[in-house]
Amino acid sequence: MSTNSYPLLFSSTILTTVEASAYEVPVTPPTLTLQDLTLKLTNVTAATATASVWGIPAGSTSSITTATAIDVSIPAKDFILIPVERLSAGASITALASSTDAITIQAVTGKLHTI
Numbered sequence: 001m002s003t004n005s006y007p008l009l010f011s012s013t014i015l016t017t018v019e020a021s022a023y024e025v026p027v028t029p030p031t032l033t034l035q036d037l038t039l040k041l042t043n044v045t046a047a048t049a050t051a052s053v054w055g056i057p058a059g060s061t062s063s064i065t066t067a068t069a070i071d072v073s074i075p076a077k078d079f080i081l082i083p084v085e086r087l088s089a090g091a092s093i094t095a096l097a098s099s100t101d102a103i104t105i106q107a108v109t110g111k112l113h114t115i
Helices: none
Strands: 003-005 020-024 033-043 049-056 067-074 079-084 092-097 103-114
Touching (some): 033 092, 049 079, 049 103
Antiparallel strands (some): 003 103, 020 092, 033 103, 049 092
């Protein structure tokens, strides 16, 4: 039987200029997937800033092939929504910003699904 759950995946987090994990898909059960994820990147400053986001499969690293958004420009006091492809158990979402304390990241949709 298939089940879905709609937990708060992660609270709003401020990005730094160093790539860091924002969320990791639990590894139990191993058939778990994260689906229908949309991230909200908000620029809280008075100047344009950029951000990059990666959806990294378990055991992999950030690269151009795992990129969800690279150097996306976010106007001052504005936000953008980023859809993320399905991620399997153990995958992670990492991100960084062009300026420390400029961009926040949060999950606005997404569900954990298992078969």
